[in-house]
Amino acid sequence: MSSRIYRASFAGVVVALLVAAFTVGRPDPLPEPKLDPSFDEASAVQFASEFARLNPSRTPGSPGAVTASQWVTERLSDYGLKAHRQAFRARIAGLGERELVNLIAIVPGRSPEAIVVLAHRDNLGISPGANDNASGTGALLELARNVASTSLSHTLVLVSTDGGAFGGIGADALARDPDVLRQIIGGESSIAAVVNLDGLAGAGPPRLLFSGETARTAATALVATAAENIREQAREEPEEPAALSQLVDLAFPFSLYEHAPFVARGIPAITLTTSGVRPPRAQTDTIDGLRGERLGGLGRSAQSLIASLDSAPEVASGTQSYLALGSRFLRGWTIQFLFLMALLPFLATVVDLFARSRRRHVPLLPALRSLRSRLGVWLWAGVVFALFSALGAFPTGTARPINPDSPVVGEWPYVAIIGLCVLSILGWLVARPRLARRVAVGGADELGGYLAALLGLGMIALVVAASNPFALLFILPSLHAWLWLPQIQDRPLPLRIALYAAGFTGPLLLFLSFAGRYDLGVDTLWYLPALVSVGYVPLPHLLATLCWGAVAAQIGALALGRYAPYPAADDRAVRGPIRETIRRIVLISRSRSRARDREEDAKPERLRSVGP
Numbered sequence: 099m100s101s102r103i104y105r106a107s108f109a110g111v112v113v114a115l116l117v118a119a120f121t122v123g124r125p126d127p128l129p130e131p132k133l134d135p136s137f138d139e140a141s142a143v144q145f146a147s148e149f150a151r152l153n154p155s156r157t158p159g160s161p162g163a164v165t166a167s168q169w170v171t172e173r174l175s176d177y178g179l180k181a182h183r184q185a186f187r188a189r190i191a192g193l194g195e196r197e198l199v200n201l202i203a204i205v206p207g208r209s210p211e212a213i214v215v216l217a218h219r220d221n222l223g224i225s226p227g228a229n230d231n232a233s234g235t236g237a238l239l240e241l242a243r244n245v246a247s248t249s250l251s252h253t254l255v256l257v258s259t260d261g262g263a264f265g266g267i268g269a270d271a272l273a274r275d276p277d278v279l280r281q282i283i284g285g286e287s288s289i290a291a292v293v294n295l296d297g298l299a300g301a302g303p304p305r306l307l308f309s310g311e312t313a314r315t316a317a318t319a320l321v322a323t324a325a326e327n328i329r330e331q332a333r334e335e336p337e338e339p340a341a342l343s344q345l346v347d348l349a350f351p352f353s354l355y356e357h358a359p360f361v362a363r364g365i366p367a368i369t370l371t372t373s374g375v376r377p378p379r380a381q382t383d384t385i386d387g388l389r390g391e392r393l394g395g396l397g398r399s400a401q402s403l404i405a406s407l408d409s410a411p412e413v414a415s416g417t418q419s420y421l422a423l424g425s426r427f428l429r430g431w432t433i434q435f436l437f438l439m440a441l442l443p444f445l446a447t448v449v450d451l452f453a454r455s456r457r458r459h460v461p462l463l464p465a466l467r468s469l470r471s472r473l474g475v476w477l478w479a480g481v482v483f484a485l486f487s488a489l490g491a492f493p494t495g496t497a498r499p500i501n502p503d504s505p506v507v508g509e510w511p512y513v514a515i516i517g518l519c520v521l522s523i524l525g526w527l528v529a530r531p532r533l534a535r536r537v538a539v540g541g542a543d544e545l546g547g548y549l550a551a552l553l554g555l556g557m558i559a560l561v562v563a564a565s566n567p568f569a570l571l572f573i574l575p576s577l578h579a580w581l582w583l584p585q586i587q588d589r590p591l592p593l594r595i596a597l598y599a600a601g602f603t604g605p606l607l608l609f610l611s612f613a614g615r616y617d618l619g620v621d622t623l624w625y626l627p628a629l630v631s632v633g634y635v636p637l638p639h640l641l642a643t644l645c646w647g648a649v650a651a652q653i654g655a656l657a658l659g660r661y662a663p664y665p666a667a668d669d670r671a672v673r674g675p676i677r678e679t680i681r682r683i684v685l686i687s688r689s690r691s692r693a694r695d696r697e698e699d700a701k702p703e704r705l706r707s708v709g710p
Contacts, residue, residue: 103450104581107443114439118432125427127326131405134185134329136244137237140393145173146236146299146393149219150226150385156186157223158195158261166219167199169257170349173239177246179203179256182282186271191495191632192506197667198260200268203242207250210287212279213407214255215241215400216269216356217295218262224380229389230373231235231262233299237397244401250541252290252408253283262296262356263377265498267635269294269356271362290415291320291407292367293400294357297391304328304336307369309347310361313568314417317366318324318427320407324368327402332395339375341428344421348430348568354499355617364417370396376616380503384621419568434567441559441570444577448552451584455549460542465550465652467664471529473648478525479518480644487631488512497633500625502616510624526659533655535662540589543663544656548584551652555580558645565638572604573646579603591659601650 120373153166171181184200217234221227227689235258242256262268272278280287306324308316315321321338326334339347347353354377371377372392419430452474455462486492491514494505562569579600583628586593613622629635655661 101585104447107446110442111436114272114432114436118428118436121429121432122423122426123318123429124425125322127322128327128406128410130321130330131402131409135398135401135405135584137240137394137397137401138243139390139397140395141243142240142393143388143390144236144300146228146232146388147385149235150228150232150512154226155223156189156220156227157193157317157701158198158267159227160218160223162223162570163199164218165258167258167260170201170219170235174201174203174256175243177243177339178454179205179246184272184275184278184677187268188261188271189495190261190267190661191493191496191500191628192397193264193506197270198271200267200272200279201258202272203256204282205242205245205248205250205254205282207283207408210252210283211290212255212283212287213404214257214289214292214296214360215404216257216259216262216292218259218266218268218277218356220260220263220268221383222263222380225383226385227263227380227383228302228385229383229579230297230378230380231295231389232385233297233393237295237298237393237400240397241401241404241445245404249343250408250563253287254271254408255279255283255289259356260611261498263380263501264504265354265496265500267496267498268357269699270359270496270498273365277322279695280527287546289360289365289592292357292360292365292397292405293324293401294355294367294369295371295396296355296369297371297373297378298391298396299379299388301387301389301392302372302374303400303437304334304396305371305374306336306338307353307355307357307375308367308422309339309344309353309358310367310417311351311353311358312362313348313351313430313566314361314419315344315348315422316357316361316368317416317418318420319364319584321422323406324370324399324403326400326641327397327406328370331398332392334395338422341421341423343375343611343615345433345568345571346607347418348433349566349571350569350608350611352499354501358364361417366415366417369698370400372396374615376502380501394513409602413513430568437567437570437574438563440574441563441577442580444559445556446480447581448549448556451549452553454543458542460546461663462546462550464663465546466661468533468547469550469648469652471533471664472647472651474650475522475525476644476651478683479522479579480640482518483630484522485629486518491517492631493628495632500628500632501632502618502621504624505627506628507618507621513547515624532665533662535660537662540664544661545584547652547656547661547663551649551656552581554645558642558649561638562642570641572608574605576601576650583653583657587656592658598654601653 155162156166174181181201181203189195216229217238220237257269308321325336355369357369360367421428558575612618618625
């Protein structure tokens with residue numbers, strides 16, 4: 099490997115860092131509204147308390163959900179607002195097929211362009227759900243009381259969604275079907291912005307959440323305007339996710355809140371809350387825990403934000419990719435440029451290594467076949483996982499995030515997991531005979547093994563870069579750490595193991611993000627596969643992960659001194675691994691059958707020998 103080419107290629111990384119430094123921007127909030135908000139804190143708290151007390155269990159499709167829907171409909175009717183129903187069915191992980199209903203109230207404006215305010219009314223049924231989300235429902239009703247007779251420039255749409263506690267199912271249904279609003283409002287209506295109210299009465303500080311389900315976030319003007327209104331009305335500095343957390347959310351788009359489905363479709367949307375990226379704990383969400391001052395402060399902030407959006411000549415439209423850094427922001431394209439430039443040293447060095455290996459006639463085909471066999475094992479594990487999911491052994495449902503408080507997360511399907519592990523190990527045992535190291539392996543064969551793995555790693559990185567350059571965050575550590583392993587193959591084993599382990603920094607970052615930010619802990623080991631089983635993780639991302647696992651397995655075998663190239667045709671058994679495995683199973687079955695027959699034949703002899 100040429101270290102000179104590797105170092106020279108880092109010039110692009112330096113250029114990318116300079117570009118990023120000189121393109122840091124400052125967002126401009128929309129003009130402040132002319133009228134002070136008239137949001138009544140006491141009324142909102144009363145709405146929230148009464149709603150949670152009368153409707154403590156509001157699980158979608160349950161009788162409690164029906165009464166909660168009727169209660170909200172009656173309160174909207176008190177202010178002269180008709181609640182239009184958007185009914186739909188969804189399969190919820192852990193619950194099965196359920197009927198859900200979104201309630202949509204319209205306050206007409208001079209323009210059909212709509213500002214949408216959301217608050218989900220359902221809960222897990224574990225507690226009254228006073229903060230999550232009777233508080234949001236109370237704020238929504240208080241906003242309805244204030245704007246019912248107000249003259250607006252934009253059409254205001256108030257939506258009480260269903261399924262919000264189960265990954266934003268109701269918001270996703272509304273975002274997927276914009277014709278619902280067009281039919282209700284009439285004309286060529288469109289959504290200008292979305293404000294989601296969720297967990298407004300908790301003990302935590304005001305927070306702004308704006309990441310989506312793609313590598314996009316709400317427009318900077320909307321976020322800046324919301325932050326400014328919170329400062330003015332709640333008298334506190336709103337918290338936002340840390341820069342690293344935002345970067346992880348761009349690399350692995352994920353959110354438990356209902357603004358995310360709209361951001362994924364290019365509609366600017368944010369969530370106002372007193373919770374973090376994880377909604378309030380359902381087990382302790384009681385009416386006594388409601389904080390009226392928090393609900394009042396964020397309620398006034400939401401009303402002021404709506405007024406700013408309504409009075410602006412042009413609402414902050416569209417979505418962007420960026421990192422919010424306090425009062426400034428770093429544009430997303432500069433981060434993508436940086437990651438792509440960080441990819442160049444690896445690619446240039448691997449191409450040079452490939453050229454050198456070809457000139458030295460390093461055998462590459464046996465190494466590629468070894469990598470193919472390992473990939474077959476990982477794909478086999480993926481197929482078994484898909485089969486178990488199809489049979490219902492793993493959670494299935496609408497492709498939405500799973501609530502961390504859901505029993506689906508805490509109750510691991512141990513039998514199915516053990517079955518998956520056993521079948522995966524059997525797949526490895528089938529492939530192992532042609533991957534086992536029986537004789538000493540020369541340096542040329544080891545170099546070929548490394549080259550095949552690095553070429554595969556480069557292909558994975560290019561595919562990831564084409565789909566979501568931010569996701570290179572999880573792959574770049576393995577690219578640069580494992581690239582140096584051929585250079586230290588003759589060094590002590592602990593050093594090789596340490597460098598090999600450094601390549602897992604990217605996946606470890608994702609694991610720690612879910613374990614810490616979402617307070618999942620060890621349950622992260624099951625939560626991430628559960629996201630795959632419900633279809634939230636796209637198939638291309640799953641395939642890229644399986645391919646990366648195969649590469650990591652070959653690199654690990656090399657680092658530990660256990661690698662062997664795929665045997666030549668003359669050195670292989672007559673039968674392939676699968677045929678040989680079947681043959682062994684048949685021979686073992688026949689042997690056991692013959693043993694049983696001999697035992698049966700021997701029984702009369704034993705009986706005669708003990709007779710009278």
